[in-house]
Amino acid sequence: EDQVTQSPEALRLQEGESSSLNCSYTVSGLRGLFWYRQDPGKGPEFLFTLYSAGEEKEKERLKATLTKKESFLHITAPKPEDSATYLCAGQTSGSRLTFGEGTQLTVNP
């Protein structure tokens, strides 16, 4: 059974305090690992897709990396506006996504 597990469930940071979110996956035939950001009352917003181990992608203060078993979302010098729930999802054949439960990030000023 495909499974995606995110940790921690919740993370509180001070503004400027860098950290990482973890996404572990057991997805057979992984065709992509996706990261999304979700704000309260909104739908998930796409951030990154990673396809192969060793791949990295960056966007502003965020960098996503992928190994054969897990993905990390590194947040460098976060700002309060980075507060959100971050979701990761693994894609199998047929375009189905298996989502983790998310990490709720709070960045205090």
Place this chain on the structure above:
Amino acid sequence: DAGITQSPRHKVTETGTPVTLRCHQTENHRYMYWYRQDPGHGLRLIHYSYGVKDTDKGEVSDGYSVSRSKTEDFLLTLESATSSQTSVYFCAIRTGTDQPQHFGDGTRLSIL
């Protein structure tokens, strides 16, 4: 903006009534999806469509049906709503092979 509109945005109804949620896209993307999001479960796939009148079940399809008679509209129907179907429902589209899914802003459904 992925051009996805979900309606209604909020709905309260009673157990046993039928409910239909609508997802409308402004472009002619082939793939459309319905998810539900619940605390402790994350997003789970209900049904998806890969073309007009072409649909398939996801992991939590019991109690739900879908229809797609036009490319731009994907309807989700709860045939006889139950309290366990209280949730936030999200529609998504996919713009192409190996492209990410893009989500609407959801429908919050409460079944009393």
